[in-house]
Amino acid sequence: MQACSCPRCGAPIPLTLASIDEVRCRSCRFEGPPPLEAQQRLRSAHRELEQLDARAAQFDAAARRAIGRALRARWRVLFVLVVGALPFLALGVFGVVAAAQHDGPVANRVTGASFFWVPSVIYATVGSVLYATVGAARHELLVACSAVPPVRPGEPASCALCGAALVWCGVDPIVRCQHCGSDSVVHPRSMAVASALRGIDLDALTFRVHGRSEFIVAAARRATRGTLAAVFGTPVSAFGSTLGLLLFAKVVEPVLAFAPSELDRYAWVATKKGHCVGLITRSGEQTRAYFGDNDRLPNPTTIPADDAAGLKLFSLKVLLGRRMRLSDGTEGVVQGLTGAPVTNREQLVLDGGEHGDAAGACAASERE
Numbered sequence: 001m002q003a004c005s006c007p008r009c010g011a012p013i014p015l016t017l018a019s020i021d022e023v024r025c026r027s028c029r030f031e032g033p034p035p036l037e038a039q040q041r042l043r044s045a046h047r048e049l050e051q052l053d054a055r056a057a058q059f060d061a062a063a064r065r066a067i068g069r070a071l072r073a074r075w076r077v078l079f080v081l082v083v084g085a086l087p088f089l090a091l092g093v094f095g096v097v098a099a100a101q102h103d104g105p106v107a108n109r110v111t112g113a114s115f116f117w118v119p120s121v122i123y124a125t126v127g128s129v130l131y132a133t134v135g136a137a138r139h140e141l142l143v144a145c146s147a148v149p150p151v152r153p154g155e156p157a158s159c160a161l162c163g164a165a166l167v168w169c170g171v172d173p174i175v176r177c178q179h180c181g182s183d184s185v186v187h188p189r190s191m192a193v194a195s196a197l198r199g200i201d202l203d204a205l206t207f208r209v210h211g212r213s214e215f216i217v218a219a220a221r222r223a224t225r226g227t228l229a230a231v232f233g234t235p236v237s238a239f240g241s242t243l244g245l246l247l248f249a250k251v252v253e254p255v256l257a258f259a260p261s262e263l264d265r266y267a268w269v270a271t272k273k274g275h276c277v278g279l280i281t282r283s284g285e286q287t288r289a290y291f292g293d294n295d296r297l298p299n300p301t302t303i304p305a306d307d308a309a310g311l312k313l314f315s316l317k318v319l320l321g322r323r324m325r326l327s328d329g330t331e332g333v334v335q336g337l338t339g340a341p342v343t344n345r346e347q348l349v350l351d352g353g354e355h356g357d358a359a360g361a362c363a364a365s366e367r368e
């Protein structure tokens with residue numbers, strides 16, 4: 001029960017335990033005793049209130065800290081989340097630039113570029129879910145501790161427990177009721193979230209007093225956990241899922257059978273294991289050969305400048321029909337090639353169905 005009807009005009013009058021015998025109607029300016037039923041409810045609630053220890057309705061240090069945190073704007077969490085997103089966004093931009101500069105088939109370039117955006121998407125999803133969790137916990141907390149907002153702007157807020165008008169003087173948003181001694185929060189932010197609160201609840205007085213402090217501390221704990229999870233968990237989950245996706249891509253790329261790049265970027269490199277296919281990269285003066293997952297070859301191998309000039313680069317097509325030995329030792333005739341827009345590990349498919357990295361595969365005619 002939160003209000004009674006005006007005995008004269010029937011308009012709702014908010015009840016307060018601060019004046020049991022007299023109500024004042026805003027509509028018709030009636031002043032006098034409330035209806036009998038409301039009077040009885042008020043009296044029994046008043047007795048209940050007298051038996052309560054006022055300290056139970058006051059906020060302890062932990063609750064005060066929690067309320068202070070909830071009242072502060074959440075922009076700090078948001079700021080940390082946005083800053084944490086920057087590396088992932090940079091990765092996405094890098095993917096687009098790399099795809100634009102790459103000369104492979106368009107489908108490969110689009111697949112590769114979109115893959116680089118996966119971490120950002122995961123980051124945004126996890127981050128916004130956790131951020132919303134923090135918001136929900138703080139909202140519950142503020143609703144639980146807020147004073148009853150004034151019916152008309154400019155009027156005082158009223159005590160959430162007894163309905164008496166609260167005198168707010170000064171800076172502290174937590175105001176102690178002069179009638180019943182309980183604490184309520186008077187602050188624009190808490191007033192805004194508690195706007196659904198229309199009056200005191202005479203039926204749930206004891207419940208409100210005893211549950212309130214524990215509820216506030218519990219909601220504060222949920223908010224803190226949510227904040228920590230958002231700030232630390234979001235980057236970790238985005239990074240972890242990126243690693244997982246890379247491993248996943250390594251498995252699915254051969255199955256999806258992208259077209260291989262047409263670029264001349266491989267060369268035969270003489271190694272102690274024979275003539276092996278190296279993926280050649282040049283940066284400045286330096287020429288390097290990469291041998292994929294072949295860990296028996298020095299990876300990467302720097303090619304001496306004299307030899308680098310004589311390297312004849314080719315695309316994987318020239319290997320079709322040749323007998324090759326994969327890094328795991330399997331031998332066979334190359335029957336197919338698959339591109340790898342994400343991991344950049346193009347595959348040789350042998351006549352026996354086995355496949356392995358093209359880089360690091362060696363000519364099979366030359367034994368170890």
Ligand SMILES: [Zn+2]
Pocket residue numbers: 006007008009010011025026027028029030
């Ligand atoms: Zn009236």
Ligand SMILES: [Zn+2]
Pocket residue numbers: 159160161162163164177178179180181182
């Ligand atoms: Zn009060």
